[in-house]
Amino acid sequence: MTxxxxxxxxxxxxxxxxxxxxxVYDSDRMADVLRPLGYALASAPEQADLVVLNTCHxxxxxxxxxxxxxxxxxxxxxxxxxxxxxxxxxxxxCVAQAEGEEIVKRQPAVxxxxxxxxxxxxPELLAEAERKAAVHKAGKRVPGAGVLDTxxxxxxxxxxxxxxxxxxxxxxxxxxxxxxxxxxxxxxxxYTRGAEYSRPAAAVVAEARQLVANGAIELTLLGQxxxxxxxxxxxxxxxxxxxxxxxxxxxxxxxxxRYTTSHPRDMDDDLIAAHGEVPALMPYLHLPVQxxxxxxxxxxxxxxxxxxxxxxxxxxxxxRPDLALSSDFIVGFPGESDSDFDDTMRLIExxxxxxxxSFKYSRRPGTPGSSMPDQLSESVKSARLAALQSLLGEQxxxxxxxxxGQSVPVLFAEPGRKPGQxxxxxxxxxxxxxxxxxxxxxxxxxxxxxxxxxxxxAGEIVTGAYEAAA
Ligand code: SAM
Ligand code: SF4
Numbered sequence: 001m002t003x004x005x006x007x008x009x010x011x012x013x014x015x016x017x018x019x020x021x022x023x024v025y026d027s028d029r030m031a032d033v034l035r036p037l038g039y040a041l042a043s044a045p046e047q048a049d050l051v052v053l054n055t056c057h058x059x060x061x062x063x064x065x066x067x068x069x070x071x072x073x074x075x076x077x078x079x080x081x082x083x084x085x086x087x088x089x090x091x092x093x094c095v096a097q098a099e100g101e102e103i104v105k106r107q108p109a110v111x112x113x114x115x116x117x118x119x120x121x122x123p124e125l126l127a128e129a130e131r132k133a134a135v136h137k138a139g140k141r142v143p144g145a146g147v148l149d150t151x152x153x154x155x156x157x158x159x160x161x162x163x164x165x166x167x168x169x170x171x172x173x174x175x176x177x178x179x180x181x182x183x184x185x186x187x188x189x190x191y192t193r194g195a196e197y198s199r200p201a202a203a204v205v206a207e208a209r210q211l212v213a214n215g216a217i218e219l220t221l222l223g224q225x226x227x228x229x230x231x232x233x234x235x236x237x238x239x240x241x242x243x244x245x246x247x248x249x250x251x252x253x254x255x256x257x258r259y260t261t262s263h264p265r266d267m268d269d270d271l272i273a274a275h276g277e278v279p280a281l282m283p284y285l286h287l288p289v290q291x292x293x294x295x296x297x298x299x300x301x302x303x304x305x306x307x308x309x310x311x312x313x314x315x316x317x318x319x320r321p322d323l324a325l326s327s328d329f330i331v332g333f334p335g336e337s338d339s340d341f342d343d344t345m346r347l348i349e350x351x352x353x354x355x356x357x358s359f360k361y362s363r364r365p366g367t368p369g370s371s372m373p374d375q376l377s378e379s380v381k382s383a384r385l386a387a388l389q390s391l392l393g394e395q396x397x398x399x400x401x402x403x404x405g406q407s408v409p410v411l412f413a414e415p416g417r418k419p420g421q422x423x424x425x426x427x428x429x430x431x432x433x434x435x436x437x438x439x440x441x442x443x444x445x446x447x448x449x450x451x452x453x454x455x456x457x458a459g460e461i462v463t464g465a466y467e468a469a470a
Contacts, residue, residue: 013039014048018066019056021260022222023093025173026116027054030092032162033122045073050088050126055095057188059362063095067106074109088129090114090122094192097150104146115150116178116193120160125149158199164207167216169413169424170442171256174211176204176231176244177223182263184290185301185368186330186361189224198223198231201239201247208248215442218256218411219248226259227266242270249280255444256411256427260286261328264304267312276319283320284354284429287312288328292347293340296333299372306347313351324354324399324428331388332361332381334372341384348391354399354428356392360385393454400430400452407462410447412440426457434459 013034017027030052031041042048051073056062070089077087090112091103097115104110111129114122128147164172179194180187208219221244223229229241239247241259249257257280264287275281287309291297294305316323329344348356360381363370403426410432412424422436424447433456434447440461447459 010040011038011049012042012047013050013052014042014045015052015054016045016069017054018062018093019054019058021173021220022175022178022224023054023056025175025222026093026119027052028164028173029161030054030119030122032165033119035165036162037123037126045076048087050090052090052092055091055093057094057098057192057364059359060364061362063099066091066095070103070107070110074107077109086133088112088126088133090125090129092116092119094188097192098188100148100150101146104148108146110146113146113148113150117157118149118151120157121149158203163210165214167211167214167218167442170216170411170444171218171220171413171425172211172214172216173220173222174204174207175199175222176241177226177229180224180228182225182265182303183301185299185372186333186364188364188367191366193224196225196228198229201231201233201244204231204244205247205251208251208254212251212253217253217442217444218258219254221245221248221257221259223259224261225263225266227262227268227271240268240270241266242268242274245271245274245278245281249278254280257281258284258429262287264289264302264309264312267316272312272315272319275316275323282427282429283322284324284326284427285316286326286328289347290328290330291333291336291340292344293336294343296336296340296343299335300330300333300369306343310347310350322428325351326355326429327351327353327357329356329358329388329392330361331358331384332376334361334369334376335374336361336376336384341388345388345391348388348395352399353392353395354430355396358385358388358392397452397454399428400454400457402452403428403430403449403457404452405449407446407448409444410434410459411444412436412442414441431456432459433457434461436461 015027017023045051053066053069055066073089080087088111089109091110092114096113103113112125114125125147177198179196180189181196183190227241230238233239289309290300292306297305408426410424410426412422414423416423416433420435421433422440423433426432446462448462449457449459451458
């Protein structure tokens with residue numbers, strides 16, 4: 001076990017999170033694991049004894065950012081060592097999983113490399129790293145610096161992680177599923193996060209209750225393929241995501257429920273019906289389509305075509321007419337022609353998205369896409385991305401403006417940039433800022449939307465809503 005300071009001086013950890021919400025959740029859980037060891041959270045690497053980079057490997061650029069941050073941390077470590085102090089550097093997340101030992105070879109200042117399935121082992125890894133650092137200080141040779149754990153253990157990390165601590169601004173993430181068996185030809189997730197795994201339903205429901213007891217009123221269920229959820233229930237049956245959503249929505253205190261990220265193939269009838277029947281399920285769905293061309297969807301091994309996606313959208317809008325849709329798009333996949341790209345633009349026009357994430361195709365070593373012929377030039381990818389983002393940006397603006405004049409419930413989550421300002425989310429996951437007291441953070445307050453922009457709305461708290469929320 002690593003040493004807990006007894007001199008009243010707390011240790012500090014700084015965790016930098018890259019990538020998706022699953023990483024945000026994992027970072028919180030790492031903080032939970034480290035707290036009993038005496039680690040408080042630091043707000044900058046300079047104030048920390050331990051820095052954890054919780055990395056993302058989804059695009060090439062993402063891992064390069066990690067290496068340049070590691071260069072800066074190495075400099076900080078060298079400075080401290082010259083003063084007789086130390087800095088422990090850990091790399092977690094998908095880059096850790098994918099590159100393992102390579103990280104320590106490329107940046108020997110790294111002390112710990114830990115994959116997403118091994119966070120519960122952080123205390124042992126820290127103890128081992130401390131032992132190695134002590135040997136180093138004594139001037140002895142360190143047998144292979146860097147402590148590594150990138151196994152996919154048979155037991156679930158969830159069985160070993162401590163109970164979650166709480167909610168930020170009334171909102172909390174809850175990881176229910178990890179990994180992916182779909183093997184889209186562009187994607188590293190099946191290699192870095194491993195096979196699809198669903199947590200048992202009872203464990204998820206217990207964690208949901210705990211989060212609500214700790215102050216959460218909004219829960220977002222997370223998974224790389226969250227709607228492929230098939231968790232074992234206490235009676236031996238298997239619960240789908242729809243079944244789980246209905247159960248969690250029934251917990252007293254759950255005002256808002258969301259889930260992400262979904263795959264079109266796994267949008268089953270019951271889940272679609274739940275959007276019309278479960279009031280806590282918010283009218284917003286992130287449903288990645290990637291492309292509007294059947295030819296490219298096939299080459300991506302997405303296992304769904306354009307029509308299946310459009311059919312799901314129609315059915316969802318039938319049961320929940322005010323549903324806002326969001327999606328992920330990749331432009332410039334190998335072999336994508338002008339006409340394939342036009343198909344994507346036409347799909348966007350047909351659906352009308354409230355928000356979206358869009359990316360240039362990035363060649364990931366080891367994925368089938370990286371060795372496909374007809375890789376596109378950067379200039380073609382950039383031009384297509386600009387056209388696509390301009391269309392999606394305009395749709396987002398139009399969607400925001402369409403809500404102006406309405407009074408809607410906003411969950412305020414944090415202080416705004418200006419004094420006296422607070423920021424929250426509408427049911428459609430739009431950011432709203434308004435003048436209001438900090439005590440409204442973590443509460444849902446009726447707010448009139450007065451102006452709409454590309455990425456946010458200005459709001460005015462409805463008179464009397466303070467008292468209702470108090
Ligand atoms: N599981 C989700 C799905 O089925 O779409 C998404 C997972 S991935 C973490 C998030 C997004 O990153 C993907 O939807 C895709 O748009 C993007 N992405 C993944 N690999 C990529 C690559 N090689 N190049 C560009 N974008 C990529
Ligand atoms: Fe990656 Fe496809 Fe799995 Fe999503 S469904 S995580 S894009 S392989």
